[in-house]
Amino acid sequence: MTPDTLRPGGPIAHGAPGGRASSAPVVGRDTEPTIFELSAPGRTAWSFRTTEVPEWSADELVPAAHLHEGELGVTEISERDLVGHFTRLTHRQYSVDLGAYPLGSCTMKYNPKLCDEAAGLPGLANAHPTAPAALTQGWLALLGDLADRLCRITGMHSATLQPPAGAAGELTGLLLMRAWHADKGRPRTKVIIPDSAHGTNPASVTLGGYETITVPSDARGCVDVAALRERLDDDVAGIMLTNPNTLGLFEEDIAEIAAAVHEVGGLLYYDGANLNAILGVTRPGDMGFDIVHMNLHKTFAVPHGGGGPGAGPVAVSERLAPYLPGPRPVQGADGQWSWETPERSIGRVHSWHGNALALARAYSYILATGGDGLAHVAQAAVLNANWLRHRLRGVYDLPYDRPNMHEFVASTAGLKRRHGLKAVDVAKRLLEEGFHAPTVYFPLIVEEALMIEPTETESPQTMEALAAALERIAVEAADGGGVAATAPRSTPVARVDEARAARRLIPTWDARD
């Protein structure tokens, strides 16, 4: 149902209802009009301060050739309707604050409200990025100390905080690799990644100017070391690994892998998406990695914001430190902080200093959690994930049913064969049960994959409820009836037609016909 178009009974000629809440699931399941439908000519919300600045006209200020002709339509809406509209949209949105979010590889832990407040402090939020170091000592100290703590957590030497997300960190890391090899006189051409790797890895490899070489996983779900050795030669710039890998399994041969890669002069890149699993237990630096990115929006409680912003700092071993992007905050003997660009820096990778307020949030989380707390995080995350894998034994296929780290991958392959239950159906049906879906169809090497990462902030009771819900879905499938195939029905919209979206592309309100 689209909202009522206005009836001629009244005199109101224009627009859709503004104050109606029928799209808020607390009362209904209607479509929420767009802000363009809510627009009415001449309506406004803006309010600017009184400045007493002379009121020159546009013509006096801008050469005619540059002036926009006619009106640039944005939308015309009252503050009341603006607030109503976006509040209703939030009621149509799942979030961590509403319930569990066991989305594998995403580490959707609870983000403490404390960190929101910390990042909102005016002394942080109102600092201009070009302000001189003397006037931003607090910021430089925060960033400098954060970099230091991240190095201690990862076992690395120095870090850049500029990359605004994991993928940006990857590309930064690959350019560091490139600069290093170039300095060694031989740029090399290939980077190895496992077949279980996240899509950003190969995409970054391409942008780093390298060719992607895939190494298969072995039957245990880990890098096939023999196959890796076959692929290693002195044209290999390095290897990118996630450890634990995307199956949630610890690469036990990591020391051997590191030695083999180093032997051909390659570098090891650590994709830190799964760092939550090993906090305080082991460190990428100890495993032999040369370059590490972290997703602060996974491990360090920066909320995901519906898709960002995050922060993807990159830490490196001592030999790569001179190549890091700059400028970086450094503390002088007098305690004063200043900006410094490393000697052989690859250059900037962000307009300014990275996603500073996201970095501040992560910093406050690390301050509050501390060293012991971070170890506790990993323990509880790994405990939850192992408990859940045990609990689901016999319910779903577990292609790699052995001790996992912070996440594990189940599969509906058997249930699909026997009862037609696909991974996507489990995902959709689980929404009705009050849980966000796991990651589905990833990693690519598992058929009908359900990648489940409970995180440490969910309680044992939540674990049990999630397990019971997943079990219920499997039982329903076995009982027949195909409930899951038509799920979800209790959500603001039913299953969404993704194919139609691509076929009949409507990327903006103005593209509708």
Added chain:
Amino acid sequence: MTPDTLRPGGPIAHGAPGGRASSAPVVGRDTEPTIFELSAPGRTAWSFRTTEVPEWSADELVPAAHLHEGELGVTEISERDLVGHFTRLTHRQYSVDLGAYPLGSCTMKYNPKLCDEAAGLPGLANAHPTAPAALTQGWLALLGDLADRLCRITGMHSATLQPPAGAAGELTGLLLMRAWHADKGRPRTKVIIPDSAHGTNPASVTLGGYETITVPSDARGCVDVAALRERLDDDVAGIMLTNPNTLGLFEEDIAEIAAAVHEVGGLLYYDGANLNAILGVTRPGDMGFDIVHMNLHKTFAVPHGGGGPGAGPVAVSERLAPYLPGPRPVQGADGQWSWETPERSIGRVHSWHGNALALARAYSYILATGGDGLAHVAQAAVLNANWLRHRLRGVYDLPYDRPNMHEFVASTAGLKRRHGLKAVDVAKRLLEEGFHAPTVYFPLIVEEALMIEPTETESPQTMEALAAALERIAVEAADGGGVAATAPRSTPVARVDEARAARRLIPTWDARD
């Protein structure tokens, strides 16, 4: 459906699911467990600062006879579950920010976010109420200027800001009346109120030590002046009126009424619940009122908070000023503010200075809106209400179908006789249409009353959508089928059994059997 009790499949012995969102209407319609069900022994959320204060034990600090024996059970919940629980509760709650709220007599206008921020300023929120005037000049100036502006708006001489709500204002006003008459040497015994009056009026009259005398409304919905005259004698302390009255009609004979009451030595009390209608048009003081309360949580955009807090300042004419509660902020010739208690003050009516932060919100609203803006408020509020009455002509009964002010009262009396449609059914069915219900069964003098107050912040489009929804409900009823009688069905819970709640009283979680 209550949530799953935990299955024995897992090892988790205790408690209800924490991270499950199945009660959030974005995914489901389950019952949200109470925080007591979410509790698990030993779980905590609290965090206190490090103080280095010596850690004496309870026994060392408190004489044994006073110490609580055993554990005082509160609840035991993680911050994550706390946030999940209360966030889910908010998804089960309608609010102005979600949609229109045409609740008659309540003036549920949009509350600007600006005012929230103003009231959150640390310089206001962190001031201790006993701090000396020299250290709280900003607060005193704010309160003093607010009182002054409220007097200008109502046409009165002086005001107290202490009463925390309308009813408290009423009682304060009645005690002012009592003190006045006592000083005149004759306390008197009766207070007259119209039969259309709000329930707080007679309740306050009783607490003020007076007897309530009801005066009937005439056929036009206004005070029956002849009947009033019959009731007037020198035992009448005063009369309490709302103008416009609760039918949304302006008491046109107010000057005559005032003269008559004053003639017998009585005082006129103005219940300001409907002040929104007359801002900038006329003032209680001009009408002859001696005492006025305002509901800042209606007229001046203090949000209702699910039932409070509000603020109910009382303004009086010059002759009553010496009786006002104190202390009050007064400004000296040197510009400095100090506290002063009026000479013949009736005393305090609040622990401190009234609902100060609510007063600050209202003050910021008045600053931003200004004199002209307030007049505009009344115009748009009255326009919306009249438009809607016209629009619903022929759809619902309009027992007083003549120009109304900010609200009007419709009735389903005819529809009930013909089709069984009760006011309560319209209310419940309207929820499904995405609108909060009007006030129903009030005022008591209208059968099957629907008291509708759109407020000025709802757009013409919203008015039309509301009208169309109300029309649809009437048409459905005429078509038969009794849809409304079983509404609402799209809400988190269906129609609630109020009788059962009273019959089998369960006022706390612990009272369940």
Added chain:
Amino acid sequence: MPDYIPHTEAETAEMLSFIGLSSLDELFDAVPAALRLAGGLDLPGGLSEPDTSAEMGRLAGANAAADLICFAGAGAYDHEIPAAVRSLASRSEFVTAYTPYQPEVAQGVLQALFEYQTLISRIAGVPVANASLYDGASACVEAVNLAVAATRRETVWVSQGVHPNWRAVMRTFAAGTGHDLVEIPLIDGVTAWPGGDIGANTTSGEEPAAVLLQYPNYLGCLEDVEAAVATARRRGALVLVAFDPVAAGLLRTPGSYGADVVVGEGQPFGTPMSFGGPYLGLFACTMEHVRRLPGRLVGETLDTEGRRAYVTTLRTREQDIRREKASSNVCTNQTLIAVTCAIQLAWLGTSGLRELALRCARGTRYAREALLAIDGVEPLVSAPVLREFAVRLPVAADVVVERLAEEGFLAGAPLAGEEYGDGLLVAVTERRTRAQIDDYVAAFEKAVR
């Protein structure tokens, strides 16, 4: 000038024409010309949003008190408010809802209030609590009204250990109800309930409807609640206890002593000091009095489909139904503050509430010992205290407050001389560090010299 009205001129014209009018002025034709305000309100024009913020900022900035390290209490306490509580309590669904008249779309507020009632009932130690009253004072007033209605007696004995402002409010409202409030003095910090004949103690010579005491009392002292209960029982009176919900983390509940009605000020749980409001009147009682309970009460019930649901109940007590015979006139209460209180109490939890009380008591002991070590600073009374205490000073209390403000401290709340003797009331919350207390004491020492 943001007046927050959506109507454009064209729309206004359209709407006017639909109702057969040609100007906005005509909307007010019912208002007699003689009453019409010529020239509009005598108020300045509206300010833009940023200008309004600037003006509010200016006023907020003119309260030096807000920046002081706070050692004042006297019924308003500087406790920690965690970010989670602030964030949840400011959710717009809680903030912008009306009283839950339509329970089907108000389960959020209703359930939060049901949980609030349960929490207050637990810490008060009596089985039912209402959904809030205005503040500590109004809760005392309502308790007295309940007792009078329950006993049909007109006199109430009020301990002078009850907050002076609360007693002032009680006196104000007693002018309307005509109740006789008899104040019972303290001896050395503890109420000296009259033992023998009552004639001498009341104007009416009547037995009391109730005794009302505060625990701990205004001076911070631990009252002898058992003595109060014995006094009341002997005279067939009810026991009304105003308790400190923070102290409840350590002390026996009023209910465990035998209180019939428990009232209090809920500000310490999640509400900033706010220059005194909005605060939260706590009100709880035994089941015997539930039908005389003032204000709103939420109860659990079922919906037509058998789902658990909440609704306001026993509504026939209330003003909108019972009108002049209502148990109270309260309508709008302090719901949002009650919801905030519930969130904060849940955040504290069983162990946190105890820890909070303990930390307050420790800081108080530490500060008290240090202050009393200063020459000329004497205890005002000798009864044991928990989280607040009164001292007698060699210098006027307001002078000390003034001097300490210059050093960055709010020294405490000066005592009104008549009742207690001159002195200063000092409170120490869990927010005060040892270093702050040490600095305060050092400044104090200078200030009283």
Added chain:
Amino acid sequence: MPDYIPHTEAETAEMLSFIGLSSLDELFDAVPAALRLAGGLDLPGGLSEPDTSAEMGRLAGANAAADLICFAGAGAYDHEIPAAVRSLASRSEFVTAYTPYQPEVAQGVLQALFEYQTLISRIAGVPVANASLYDGASACVEAVNLAVAATRRETVWVSQGVHPNWRAVMRTFAAGTGHDLVEIPLIDGVTAWPGGDIGANTTSGEEPAAVLLQYPNYLGCLEDVEAAVATARRRGALVLVAFDPVAAGLLRTPGSYGADVVVGEGQPFGTPMSFGGPYLGLFACTMEHVRRLPGRLVGETLDTEGRRAYVTTLRTREQDIRREKASSNVCTNQTLIAVTCAIQLAWLGTSGLRELALRCARGTRYAREALLAIDGVEPLVSAPVLREFAVRLPVAADVVVERLAEEGFLAGAPLAGEEYGDGLLVAVTERRTRAQIDDYVAAFEKAVR
């Protein structure tokens, strides 16, 4: 130490026993002993929440810059953020959701992004916009990548009027892609596009894939976009325009000039200066290039019941599906900042956006005239400006910044000497009052003496 982990010790033991383990350590048996961290992380223990807040407050307080009245711009502007925008954008559903992988429960974020895309497409003047990139710099990098992919040429002509930091980032990433970035200098504030043979202008001697310019440019000047378009058309190159979305309130849209790709920095709409991040990379283009669009794109579709619904679409461009052949590697983007931008743009609306640009331009004119009236302060270039301008000073720019900071102003952004000559870039937003500008100019006059 709040580690936000719910598990009690008893529960942990229960869970361990269920999985057949007897200690938490055993969970990590897969980690070879040699790699195990002995003694734990070399980090201090956790702080309580209040202690953490205090430490964050200390650091925040050590940024004097945050209190200065801001005349700096250079890609980061001090615009008003209304309370309504702040309040909506901080709703926890927006803040704590992941990328909308399950559209059925993500219509809130998806619709907000759809509206964002529409708004950006309208002000950019091209029909499609993505759901955000990291910042202005990354948007430029992606535009270049798109142009190279579209034209199969390797060289891009980049105006030196493009923000120096953005060009720096482009250079960094060009090291990986191997693109040849040829910088085209400004003459008197406007890009001097080469007219004749291209050989001399590129290392490869190739025709460019695209020209990239900023409008208004880094020095605040109004570029001759028509000349750039003509240059590009002549050479079969795409036109990439980095626009200022605030200036768009007055200026012609890049699309109206013929831009193929429009990029920019979205910070001015609702995001504080935040020491430079998180900001918002705007990216819009013509329909021709939609299948090469970097990042996420939301499209409208239907659900199985025929209701309007939104979903991320054309997903085959993206890294998780196309992997090494993806149009970009971006995954996490800046969604919350995009949603904030949409809310702020809707709050501004048609007339507010124009008014905003006008107010910035007026303040800029006023401040510029006053500064240029100071002895020794000269315009750096003569091209017309809109809301930012560069001046040459008789004193080093950073000295002026230092001196003005003492007077309470952030004077501007010093220009890096090599390219533009020494000078100061000054921006004036709608927040600056005449009084502030007058005071600033007076302080400036003293500072350059």
